[in-house]
Amino acid sequence: xxxxxxxxxxxxxxxxxxxxxxxxxxxxxxxxxxxxxxxxxxxxxxxxxxxxxxxxxxxxxxxxxxxxxxxxxxxxxxxxxxxxxxxxxxxxxxxxxxxxxxxxxxxxxxxxxxxxxxxxxxxxxxxxxxxxxxxxxxxxxxxxxxxxxxxxxxxxxxxxxxxxxxxxxxxxxxxxxxxxxxxxxxxxxxxxxxxxxxxxxxxxxxxxxxxxxxxxxxxxxxxxxxxxxxxxxxxxxxxxxxxxxxxxxxxxxxxxxxxxxxxxx
Numbered sequence: 001x002x003x004x005x006x007x008x009x010x011x012x013x014x015x016x017x018x019x020x021x022x023x024x025x026x027x028x029x030x031x032x033x034x035x036x037x038x039x040x041x042x043x044x045x046x047x048x049x050x051x052x053x054x055x056x057x058x059x060x061x062x063x064x065x066x067x068x069x070x071x072x073x074x075x076x077x078x079x080x081x082x083x084x085x086x087x088x089x090x091x092x093x094x095x096x097x098x099x100x101x102x103x104x105x106x107x108x109x110x111x112x113x114x115x116x117x118x119x120x121x122x123x124x125x126x127x128x129x130x131x132x133x134x135x136x137x138x139x140x141x142x143x144x145x146x147x148x149x150x151x152x153x154x155x156x157x158x159x160x161x162x163x164x165x166x167x168x169x170x171x172x173x174x175x176x177x178x179x180x181x182x183x184x185x186x187x188x189x190x191x192x193x194x195x196x197x198x199x200x201x202x203x204x205x206x207x208x209x210x211x212x213x214x215x216x217x218x219x220x221x222x223x224x225x226x227x228x229x230x231x232x233x234x235x236x237x238x239x240x241x242x243x244x245x246x247x248x249x250x251x252x253x254x255x256x257x258x259x260x261x262x263x264x265x
């Protein structure tokens with residue numbers, strides 16, 4: 001039996017609505033009762049993740065912003081933070097203006113925008129947070145840290161733009177996708193895998209004793225770092241190929257299967 005269970009949120013624990021089913025809540029409670037520490041490792045802001053963290057009755061460290069910021073589940077205290085390098089932020093925000101792609105920044109667990117449009121509304125509706133509108137993100141974050149930068153566009157363009165950003169920034173950033181519309185830019189020392197190592201160290205658990213569940217491209221480092229990595233059946237081919245096991249999708253409570261079949265045995 002594993003000692004630490006790490007769960008992604010959207011598309012893994014959180015389904016349409018967004019909501020968490022009673023069956024998933026009960027399965028997480030069974031893991032707790034068996035002595036397994038449970039954490040969330042998500043791309044969400046803490047403010048956007050907190051309702052689900054509370055529903056799962058989590059304590060201890062939880063991971064937000066793809067690993068860029070780690071919070072205490074109950075108090076919201078910041079336990080670790082690794083923002084995007086300012087030079088990288090300035091460069092990519094300026095390029096986004098040239099390429100006419102919507103950009104978002106994050107500081108102090110607040111969402112910053114310089115435009116409210118269909119793309120920003122997509123994120124706002126998902127996260128259910130109130131943004132701070134500034135005249136210019138380039139100016140607002142010229143000398144201020146952003147925990148991550150998210151570029152938002154149609155899935156086809158976002159898919160192609162990932163490669164553009166990766167080629168431009170190289171080893172100066174970690175570039176990933178969560179939702180099909182999102183391109184996420186982070187410090188290169190950040191990933192869900194490094195975050196899992198932080199949480200495992202907090203609990204004194206070896207990575208070999210961890211189990212992780214995710215559903216998207218940004219979960220690949222998480223599954224690679226975990227002792228046992230589980231992909232939701234809805235995951236992209238790259239994730240399914242790396243997984244040690246594949247379970248049902250979120251609409252069919254795949255996390256329940258993951259916990260009962262793999263975590264508790």
